[in-house]
Amino acid sequence: DIQMTQSPSSLSASVGDRVTITCRASQTIDIYLNWYQQKPGKSPNPKVLIYSGSSVNNGVPSRFSGSGSGTDFTLTISSLQPEDFATYYCQQTYRSPFTFGPGTKVDIK
Amino acid sequence: QLQESGPGLVKPSGTLSLTCVVSGGSIINSNWWTWVRQAPGTGLEWIGEIYHNGNTNYSPSLNSRVSISVDKSKNQFSLKLNSVTAADTAMYYCASRHGAKNAFDVWGQGTMVTVSS
Numbered sequence: 001d002i003q004m005t006q007s008p009s010s011l012s013a014s015v016g017d018r019v020t021i022t023c024r025a026s027q028t029i030d031i032y033l034n035w036y037q038q039k040p041g042k043s044p045n046p047k048v049l050i051y052s053g054s055s056v057n058n059g060v061p062s063r064f065s066g067s068g069s070g071t072d073f074t075l076t077i078s079s080l081q082p083e084d085f086a087t088y089y090c091q092q093t094y095r096s097p098f099t100f101g102p103g104t105k106v107d108i109k
Numbered sequence: 110q111l112q113e114s115g116p117g118l119v120k121p122s123g124t125l126s127l128t129c130v131v132s133g134g135s136i137i138n139s140n141w142w143t144w145v146r147q148a149p150g151t152g153l154e155w156i157g158e159i160y161h162n163g164n165t166n167y168s169p170s171l172n173s174r175v176s177i178s179v180d181k182s183k184n185q186f187s188l189k190l191n192s193v194t195a196a197d198t199a200m201y202y203c204a205s206r207h208g209a210k211n212a213f214d215v216w217g218q219g220t221m222v223t224v225s226s
Contacts, residue, residue: 001169034212036153045202045219046153051212089153093211096166100153 002026002092006101012109019077021104023090028070032094035066035075038103039086046089050075080106111203111217119197119224125190129203129217136179137161139208142186144177146199147219154199158206159186193224 003026013019023033031053036046048057050066053073063078077084085108090101115127129142136142144156157167159177167175171190179186190197200221204213 032211036213038153043218044200045216046213047216048210048212048214051207051210051214055210057210057212057214091153091155091213093206096158097168097170098155098206100155103152 001097002029002095002099004090004092004099004101006088006090006104008104009102010105010107012107013080014109015080015082017080017109019080019084019106021075021088021090021106023068023073023075023101025071025073025092025094029092029094031069032092033066033068033073034091034093035064036089036091036100037084037086038089049088077106111205111215113201113203113217113220115201115220115222117221117223119193119222120226121194121224123191123193123224125188125193125197125201125222125224127188127201127203127220127222128185129187130183130185131205132184136181136184136186141166141206141208142177142179143204143206143213144188145202145204145213145216146197147202148196148199156188156190156201195224198222198224 035050038046054066141158143158176189200219202219203217205215207214
């Protein structure tokens with residue numbers, strides 16, 4: 001299986017901050033890396049933000065961006081908004097089983 | 110849209126059975142239909158997926174206990190997980206892996222399944 005790691009595991013930030021989360025795969029996954037946002041509450045189902053490493057999904061605000069290829073990837077939120085406090089997961093879809101990273105929780109400083 | 114249904118409580122050693130109804134489109138397209146679970150306070154775990162022609166992929170860690178099937182006439186797919194233990198207690202989500210984006214772009218709301226006697 002391809003193992004996914006994320007750093008940091010959690011971070012505290014303020015509204016307006018630039019936030020960067022990194023994800024690393026245990027072997028090359030080309031560009032097949034997706035980023036999901038999950039918020040707690042009534043409808044905690046994850047939402048895909050970025051697919052194929054850097055493609056922003058429909059309806060996702062432009063402050064979200066992704067980069068990377070091979071084994072190292074980043075998710076950047078250019079200016080953190082109140083609705084962005086959530087947990088973020090990376091996932092590889094290069095090869096089954098499609099493994100997720102352990103998550104990065106972003107909370108309010 | 111996707112909507113999961115099934116028992117919220119399953120006895121240890123029993124079989125967990127869930128169904129996901131696909132609405133607003135046909136299950137016969139280029140997507141793979143997927144199950145993901147999340148134990149309380151933990152991360153996301155991919156269980157497996159099925160294509161409309163019946164081809165499947167399963168997580169090796171669950172492969173001996175899991176089965177995913179598709180019913181094209183009802184536009185739905187189903188998950189069976191046998192010999193369950195407390196470790197299978199989780200929120201179970203169905204999702205679609207978009208054929209072009211290769212990402213899970215539509216998710217159900219999730220259904221909580223507890224394994225307990």
